[in-house]
Amino acid sequence: MEEKKLDGKTILGFVLITGLMLWMMYNNISEEKKSIAEDAKKAKTEKVEQAKQQAIETAVTAASDSTKAKALQSVLGSFAYSASLPSAKDEVTELKNELLTLKIANKGGYIAEAVVNNFESLHKGSQKPIELIKNNNANFNLQLQTQDNRVLNTKDLYFEPTLAKEGENQVLSMRLKTGENQFLEYRYVLKPNEYMMDFSIRTQGLTSVLNTSKPVDLDWNLKAYRNEKSVSYENRYTDLRYEYEGGKDNSLSAASKLDEKTVEDLTYVAFKQDFFTSILLTDTPIKTAQLKSENLVHDDKVDTVFTKNFSAKLPLEFKGGELSYNMNWYYGPADYKILNKYDKNLDEVMPLGWGIFGWINRYVFIPSYTFLSGFIPHGIAIILFTILVRLVMSPVTYKSYLSQAKMKVLRPEIAEINEKFSKDPMKKQQETMKLYSKAGVNPMAGCLPAFAQIPIFYALFQFFPSMFDLRQKSFLWADDLSSYDSVLKLPFHIPFYGDHVSLFPILASIAIFFYMKMTTGDQAMSTPPQEGMPDMGKIMKIMIYISPIMMLFFFNNYASGLSLYYFISNTITIGIMLVIKNYIIDEKKIHAQIQENKTKDKPQSKFQRKMQEMMEQAEAQKKANQKK
Known part of the structure; x- marks a missing residue:
């Protein structure tokens, strides 16, 4: 029998195929290692955060006043003052008008519940109200760096609430204090018959407490609940949208498993959930914002509770040693007519199409x-x-x-x-x-x-x-x-x-x-x-x-x-x-x-x-x- 010889092309092809297989194996191994490393890093971070939170809770619930003060001072430094006040409890303050019901927690000072009145969730005929925020599916946090090298998260700290009326407006001041006149304040103003709420972040007298040489990271996260009959259809129109550079608008991919983007001069970010949306607007543009959208629906027969996991990291800069940002919150329908009346370019949250297509729809x-x-x-x-x-x-x-x-x-x-x-x-x-x-x-x-x-x-x-x-x-x-x-x-x-x-x-x-x-x-x-x-x-x-x-x-x-x-x-x-x-x-x-x-x-x-x-x-x- 005549022996077959390998010619040059066959050998070259074999080498290329082998090289391609080795390259693919290397990439797969690298991706697996990267994923394992990221999971380990995430687990370590969560473990550290849990330890910090446990230390704060232990200090707050200490038996005697002297032990409590010492423990709080050890964990929180100057912010021990706020944790020693009567408001250091897991309680909420309710703001409500004809359209919205909001509950703001003492712990963290952020919105713990946001319910859009007059509308029902259509998920399996549940007939529940539209709950954009419920059961810790959202988080709003400022990461504070202190002069004594502490890193504290506002979501773990207790704010003091003060509810007042200005005309027909409900005004809630949430203050995280280091003294009677030194504090970080979240100020909420809810007007009658409005989905849009005024919101501001400011500090007073904290220049000697906070490290003001670096921006404070504002982290806003939302794990979007499903509200409509078809989870796959709803998920198709659930995405993160934003405005930047003085009026430009864009969005992260609704179809990708994970999409991330760094945005310059951001003026609003919207976590759109098909027919409803949560929007944070700021009068002072955020110089460099990091946005992220993670798709949670991998199998629409199994993944039926949540659609997307949204997150936005917005660095807030000090001016004259203090924070001062005027913002707005919008919780409500993703309705073109309602969004358009605010004259803040919010109609771009609606996917009406670009160019002539959007023009035909709008006009x-x-x-x-x-x-x-x-x-x-x-x-x-x-x-x-x-x-x-x-x-x-x-x-x-x-x-x-x-x-x-x-x-x-x-x-x-x-x-x-x-x-x-x-x-x-x-x-x-x-x-x-x-x-x-x-x-x-x-x-x-x-x-x-x-x-x-x-x-x-x-x-x-x-x-x-x-x-x-x-x-x-x-x-x-x-x-x-x-x-x-x-x-x-x-x-x-x-x-x-x-x-x-x-x-x-x-x-x-x-x-x-x-x-x-x-x-x-x-x-x-x-x-x-x-x-x-x-x-x-x-x-x-x-x-x-x-x-x-x-x-x-x-x-x-x-x-x-x-x-x-x-x-x-x-x-x-x-x-x-x-x-x-x-x-x-x-x-x-x-x-x-x-x-x-x-x-x-x-x-x-x-x-x-x-x-x-x-x-x-x-x-x-x-x-x-x-x-x-």
């Missing part, structure tokens, strides 16, 4: 729909809104169908050209272009109207998931137009589809099938196959069946209001096209007009002349190559 769709839904039920408002959109777009539909009709009339002549010049693709292309030019037909005219509808389509795709008004509004069998309309619960889970059957997506899929049968089918018949190119007619015929199936799967977990829109929209479009086909467009007249156009000397457009020149040059080059 056309939202005002139009708000007007309609102001005096009729939301389901009917969607239908009327859809009718208005389709009527406005009907001229585009007419031009598209007219172009298809012209191409259909020319199809026999194009087929004749294809057969006559079947062995000369260049000549066939030239003759086809001449036919289009003489007949006054633009083969691209059928595509241009479709492109014109893209901004409308995309804007609507962003409009319905962002429309807060649809939440908890029912229509027919759909109990909530902002979520899916389940008519049948399945005993199993279908990948990419779910464990339920939604009826509006089925109706929308049927409507889009017949719509595509009328449009794409005619276009496929009127589009001649080109030499060396895929047969677009066959592709379009396949898409007639694939598109409805894709829509059925994609929209099964989407807002039923959007599916209702597409069902009505495609049904109306079918009706408009039947009217255009049977009562407006006459194919015999179109044929006669085309034949008349052929007898006229119609000057070529610049584009047609350029295409003709390019074809002639290519033909000349081809003949020159054949002679060589």
Whole structure:
């Protein structure tokens, strides 16, 4: 038997594959080591923090006053004064208006509970109020560095509350004291009928206590509760958004497992939870902020309580040895109309789309729909809104169908050209272009109207998931137009589809099938196959069946209001096209007009002349190559 020898290429390939495998193994090991190191570091930090907190609690609960004072002084230094006051208890102070219920804890001085009144969580029909902060899912902390080299966290320290009234406003002062007139203060001002609350952070008389050479790190964290029917759908629109550099806005990825970013000159950060949001605003821009979003939904059948883990680290700088920051808190609906009225660029928290798409939503769709839904039920408002959109777009539909009709009339002549010049693709292309030019037909005219509808389509795709008004509004069998309309619960889970059957997506899929049968089918018949190119007619015929199936799967977990829109929209479009086909467009007249156009000397457009020149040059080059 002849022995096979390895040639150079085989050896090189073997070396490359081996090197690639070793590199992948090294990366995996490195990532594992990095993950283990990070977990160990995190565990160590948590252990140290727990030890500090335990020491503070032990000192606060010491039996005798002398022992307590000594223990507090040992652990807290100058801040032992605050821990010795009667307010050093695990108690809360409530602020409440018609829209919000807030509870501020003595320990930490931060908001321990934030409830949005008048709205219910839709998670498994729990009928609980919207609790943005509850059961320690949020944390607000300043890390203080003292002159005697201590590192203290305000979340572990006790503030003294003072509740007062200024007119109709509720004012709560939370002070972390080192003496009667030396303190760190959080000041909350809740106004009637407002989701927005004034908030300030300031120090007084702490220059000799705090190390003011470095900024104080403000850490705000929120583990977002699920509030809607579909955790996967809600999680898609739950993200961290922020404003920076004097009005620019951006967001961290809602789809990534983990996204982090360092932002310059930050002016607000929003932890958006689909239809509700928590926002911290500051009048003094944060020079360098660190933002982080961690996705907690890895399996929507298991991870059903929380959606995202948000965190923001905002360094606060001293001015004249003191802290002084005027801020605002917003806890409430992610509603464009409410956010926009504050004139603080908060409407950018809503994912309405960029450029022209956002413009259409802000200045056309939202005002139009708000007007309609102001005096009729939301389901009917969607239908009327859809009718208005389709009527406005009907001229585009007419031009598209007219172009298809012209191409259909020319199809026999194009087929004749294809057969006559079947062995000369260049000549066939030239003759086809001449036919289009003489007949006054633009083969691209059928595509241009479709492109014109893209901004409308995309804007609507962003409009319905962002429309807060649809939440908890029912229509027919759909109990909530902002979520899916389940008519049948399945005993199993279908990948990419779910464990339920939604009826509006089925109706929308049927409507889009017949719509595509009328449009794409005619276009496929009127589009001649080109030499060396895929047969677009066959592709379009396949898409007639694939598109409805894709829509059925994609929209099964989407807002039923959007599916209702597409069902009505495609049904109306079918009706408009039947009217255009049977009562407006006459194919015999179109044929006669085309034949008349052929007898006229119609000057070529610049584009047609350029295409003709390019074809002639290519033909000349081809003949020159054949002679060589």
